[in-house]
Amino acid sequence: MRLQDKVAVVTGAASGIGKEIATVYVREGAKVAIADLNTEAAAATAKELDPSGERATGVAMDVTNEQQVDAGIQQVIDRWGRLDVLVSNAGIQIVAPLVEFQLAQWQKMLAIHLDGAFLTTRAALRQMYKQNSGSVIYMGSVHSKEASVLKAPYVTAKHGLLGLAKVVAKEGAAHGVRANVICPGFVRTPLVERQIPEQSKELGISEEDVVKKVMLKETVDGEFTTVADVAETALFLAAFPTNALTGQSIVVSHGWCMN
Numbered sequence: 676m677r678l679q680d681k682v683a684v685v686t687g688a689a690s691g692i693g694k695e696i697a698t699v700y701v702r703e704g705a706k707v708a709i710a711d712l713n714t715e716a717a718a719a720t721a722k723e724l725d726p727s728g729e730r731a732t733g734v735a736m737d738v739t740n741e742q743q744v745d746a747g748i749q750q751v752i753d754r755w756g757r758l759d760v761l762v763s764n765a766g767i768q769i770v771a772p773l774v775e776f777q778l779a780q781w782q783k784m785l786a787i788h789l790d791g792a793f794l795t796t797r798a799a800l801r802q803m804y805k806q807n808s809g810s811v812i813y814m815g816s817v818h819s820k821e822a823s824v825l826k827a828p829y830v831t832a833k834h835g836l837l838g839l840a841k842v843v844a845k846e847g848a849a850h851g852v853r854a855n856v857i858c859p860g861f862v863r864t865p866l867v868e869r870q871i872p873e874q875s876k877e878l879g880i881s882e883e884d885v886v887k888k889v890m891l892k893e894t895v896d897g898e899f900t901t902v903a904d905v906a907e908t909a910l911f912l913a914a915f916p917t918n919a920l921t922g923q924s925i926v927v928s929h930g931w932c933m934n
């Protein structure tokens with residue numbers, strides 16, 4: 676068990692990548708808060724992972740809401756007494772050509788991906804600094820390093836997470852806190868399933884071609900990355916024992932991106 680009795684908060688953990696990370700963390704002995712906007716799904720996920728409720732709990736949290744983030748993180752600390760790992764993972768996607776993006780859509784994207792990362796990080800660091808230890812993991816994307824058409828705010832926000840992680844790495848070092856970014860390629864979660872018909876319409880190509888010629892075109896083997904691939908990386912980063920690995924980004928994308 677690589678995370679025995681560690682306490683973790685995973686945002687957006689009621690679905691997709693976050694849910695698999697929470698599953699692997701519980702399997703490895705951690706106590707995990709499933710923090711999500713979708714309160715019912717968060718509670719159901721917690722129950723699925725640990726029916727006794729001892730090692731998994733649902734926490735209602737809109738990561739863009741300062742009060743809800745602070746209260747949610749505090750709830751976890753009150754319950755389990757510490758906080759060792761934050762996985763800032765909650766995210767959405769909105770695709771459109773840049774000239775058609777509405778300001779409200781742009782702001783919503785940046786609020787969830789960047790305000791959410793800032794607010795959860797700040798709340799977590801307050802506790803981690805007291806303990807003099809902690810690991811912060813951001814869910815970036817290949818879009819932290821590369822660009823694609825139709826994804827202006829997503830690419831902008833995911834690039835921004837690299838900067839935030841580097842600042843947390845520098846400021847956190849004196850307090851035993853490290854910060855890193857995972858950059859997955861395409862993973863077949865609800866977030867991606869929704870994009871296939873949307874991009875097919877926007878680009879005027881079939882759904883099959885969106886998968887083959889857009890999403891997986893640059894991979895070395897035409898394969899999707901899986902939630903398990905990303906969760907194993909999140910386990911590696913959470914369990915890593917020293918500050919040697921901090922301020923880094925790890926790409927998990929079947930070779931789509933190699934830098």
Ligand code: NAD
Binds near residue numbers: 712737738766860867
């Ligand atoms: P998903 O849609 O399956 O899950 C996202 C979860 O986040 C949902 O449970 C949703 O309720 C929650 N959420 C949304 N807005 C929230 C908010 N304001 N506050 C709290 N929770 C909120 O998506 P996913 O594919 O698992 O994506 C998770 C993360 O991984 C995102 O940051 C995404 O950008 C990133 N990512 C996904 C892929 C991919 O191909 N799926 C690739 C790279 C990066």
